[in-house]
Amino acid sequence: MPELPDVAGSCRLFATHLAGKYLTSVIVRNPIVVRGRPVDEFIRRLQGQRFEQPSRHGKWLLARTRGPTLLIHLGMTGRLRWEARESAALRFDRVDLCLEDGKLVFQDQRNLGGLWLAADRDEVREVIGDLGPDAFGLTAQVLEERFAGPRMVKALLMDQSILAGLGNMLSDEVLWRARIHPCRRYNDLEPEEVQALARSLHRVLTDSVKVGEIPRGPTWLASQRSQVNPRCPRCRTGLRTNRIAGRTSHWCPVCQVDQPRPGTRERVG
């Protein structure tokens, strides 16, 4: 679920239902997702606060109040859900933020996501760590500056300190659209490829943020993820799969020209 577009959607949901409203109560169903301070303190500090307009940086959702800032990260399986009516908790519901007219539920199957409170900007920085500029709205020039070096493009795209917001699926999507093999090193890219990368990033993010998730339409690589025989949406070639930068990557061996994996081949010459 959650990469930049999903968090953008969650941010809109938060803005729609919580901005300007007072929290009447906080229900913590699984304390493991409350990070950084004891649950009772978390609840005490948050209850009664009024939310301002939320913002997003990469995969982080930032909800300021007059007091602390609530920071939400969805991890691998987290999501936010608005319930306007009284309703029973679902299996993976972890925290309820209750208002007068409904509740925002943080649900998370794997509990890798979480909620933090930060008293000020410094504490926000401490929690979210060293984040690069948000990937949405990034200019080609900034991309070139931040990517400069010998690393594999897939690793660069997923590195939150280089640019914030892309994960495994979105990175594959961007590379596929730009016709660049995930193992290519940034230094080895032709200028046209760098251009294609910047354009692909822009297009993929614009379209997916609009939807609030990665679209699964016929012109998206993501449409093939759940298929038995994943094929390139452009040329129908069977997709290749490998573990790159720690994650399973999918690419088209025809559209995205192959490269020997660094370090895994003989070192000739």
Next chain:
DNA sequence: CTTTATGTTGCGGG
């Protein structure tokens, strides 16, 4: 039972 999963962090080795 084994494998895999959209994230992050920290460690070891080259």
Next chain:
DNA sequence: ACCCGCAACATAAA
């Protein structure tokens, strides 16, 4: 110092 792979975290679903 930089870069890569990998285990760990927690948990379910295929």
